[in-house]
Amino acid sequence: MLAMLALIYWQTVIYGTRQTDETIDAEITGLAEQYRQRGLAGLVAVINERSNPERGSSMLYLLTDQRQHPLAGNLSRWPDLEVQADGWMRFRLSDDGRRDSSPHIAQATSFVLAGGVQLLVGRDLAENTAFRNRIVTALVSSGALMLLLGLVGGIVLSRRALARIETINRTGDLIMAGEFSRRIPLKGSGDEFDRLAQNLNAMLDQIERLMAGMRQVTDNIAHDLRSPLGRLRSRIEMALIEEPSTERYRDVLQQTIGEADQLLATFTALLDIAEAEAGSPRAKLVPLDLAAFARDLADLYEPVAEEKGLALKIETAAQPIEVRGDRHMLSRAVANLVENALKYTPTGGTVRISVTTDGTMARLAVADDGPGIPPDERERVFDRFYRLEASRTTEGNGLGLSLARAVVRLHGGTITLGGNGPGLVATVSLPLAATAEQFERSMPVNNRR
Structure with missing residues (x-):
């Protein structure tokens, strides 16, 4: 925003300065043509006409003789000129001007005509300065308004974003507290927060399914292992209670080995599944x-x-x-x-x-x-x-x-x-x-x- 306003101000200043330079150059060209056609008397008449206060022009003229005595123009005396870096002359214009008694800055150029007559043509920069001040005021006001709107908009947008994030945080806190069925509410706007909430809800659904599957697997393992382990313990306990018999012990041990083989087969299958799902390095294709x-x-x-x-x-x-x-x-x-x-x-x-x-x-x-x-x-x-x-x-x-x-x-x-x-x-x-x-x-x- 600052760069844009600075560019507007700079372009405005350049345009006003260029317009002033072109106006003075055009005025000099016209007066030179009048001098060639009508001579000194004709030039005096033209300058007096153009410097008439009733025209309300901001142009400044001064025609003097060799001793710098005024012959024509709207300046009462030859000013103290200061040559600037751009080649133009600047001087202060006080009560010699036609606007008011406050000092103004004027821009001018001068040259010597035949017979030692000197001509100064310039322009009062008061209008340029006033216009520049109005531009600065307008730009500062616009900048302040844009800054205010930006701050208000930023606060509103950040509060909306933080409110959505806080909703996600509250839902996460409830889920961590044990309410696993909780899901992040959607606004229905289809924006990035809604898409994030949809993905998080899908992830939570998947996690819930996996947890349910783990509980089911745990229950099934407990059920499938409890029966053979119970039978195994009961068989061994009965063998210890009964009268000692080598044949009975052998039969019990054989049945125990069978039960143990079934248990080992279950765990072997689980390990094989886990190994295959992990991309078993044992699988040589x-x-x-x-x-x-x-x-x-x-x-x-x-x-x-x-x-x-x-x-x-x-x-x-x-x-x-x-x-x-x-x-x-x-x-x-x-x-x-x-x-x-x-x-x-x-x-x-x-x-x-x-x-x-x-x-x-x-x-x-x-x-x-x-x-x-x-x-x-x-x-x-x-x-x-x-x-x-x-x-x-x-x-x-x-x-x-x-x-x-x-x-x-x-x-x-x-x-x-x-x-x-x-x-x-x-x-x-x-x-x-x-x-x-x-x-x-x-x-x-x-x-x-």
């Missing part, structure tokens, strides 16, 4: 024929299917379908899908394993004829320890699908569940080898070791 991999897996589970009276069918292309993956981790992930299909398919049913390609993706699907999963539950079954059976009496720990999703995501793929009318089809989509190499290069360096 190498070229892998997914079709041959599926056939090997089918051969492995075919005796299990026959024992349960099920048909296990494999459908793959004759040519290799190459992906990049860790064979051990993919085996654990896909094996969980096959085991679930065999577990829930009724006797006489069929489990199908197929491998196909779709653009840049390879798809491995495991379909069964079981009861399936309701559409609204198909996403939740990937949560750790989640089971459709609320009583949790069915064998298993509810970690198989969680491990499968973590492993598939580690390989840059996806896993989805769909209906098989009746039954369920689990589809694993993995990028083909060329696409997988691009995905692997995009992973952080510490995840590609």
Whole structure:
């Protein structure tokens, strides 16, 4: 603002000074032409006419003889001239002027005509000074008004911003005090504060979901571990109460080892999920024929299917379908899908394993004829320890699908569940080898070791 006002003032001063200089130059040019045409007498007549007070002009004239005796003009005597740096002469104009008795500054130039006659042409700068003072007053008033409006506007805007920030702080204090359902209110203006509040609310919703999931996982772990630990303790306690028997002790120890193996399997699955979700450095992605991999897996589970009276069918292309993956981790992930299909398919049913390609993706699907999963539950079954059976009496720990999703995501793929009318089809989509190499290069360096 100050720079703008200074520029306005400077341009105004330059314009007024230039106008004064051009006016005096034009007047000198005109008088010189009158002198050439009409001589000294004609020049005297012109000067007397132009210096008439009734014209109200601010121009100053003085024509003197060799002894500086006035011949014509509106100055009574030759002034004391001071030559300035710009080449113009300045002098003080007091009661010799025609405006008032207060001293003014005048700007002039002089030259000598033929015969020693001297001519001074100038201009009273009182109007310029008054105009400049009015400009200064106007600029100062405008600057003061702009400063006042700026301060008022700044206070209003800062108070509005601080009020929004204080709302966020109060909401944060309430949340830290335990009111986790609190959210930051929106104004509906769509401004930066509303967008910030939306992002914070979304973050709080996600945190609340994660906390609910952690509570659910904790409850499930407690439920799943309490029963085997209780059975283990009761079995050992009964063995101690009963009569000593080597066979009884051996039986109790074998059952205890079985319970311990189940507990270790649960914790191993949790560690494997955490390792896969963290981008396991153990996952060495190498070229892998997914079709041959599926056939090997089918051969492995075919005796299990026959024992349960099920048909296990494999459908793959004759040519290799190459992906990049860790064979051990993919085996654990896909094996969980096959085991679930065999577990829930009724006797006489069929489990199908197929491998196909779709653009840049390879798809491995495991379909069964079981009861399936309701559409609204198909996403939740990937949560750790989640089971459709609320009583949790069915064998298993509810970690198989969680491990499968973590492993598939580690390989840059996806896993989805769909209906098989009746039954369920689990589809694993993995990028083909060329696409997988691009995905692997995009992973952080510490995840590609």
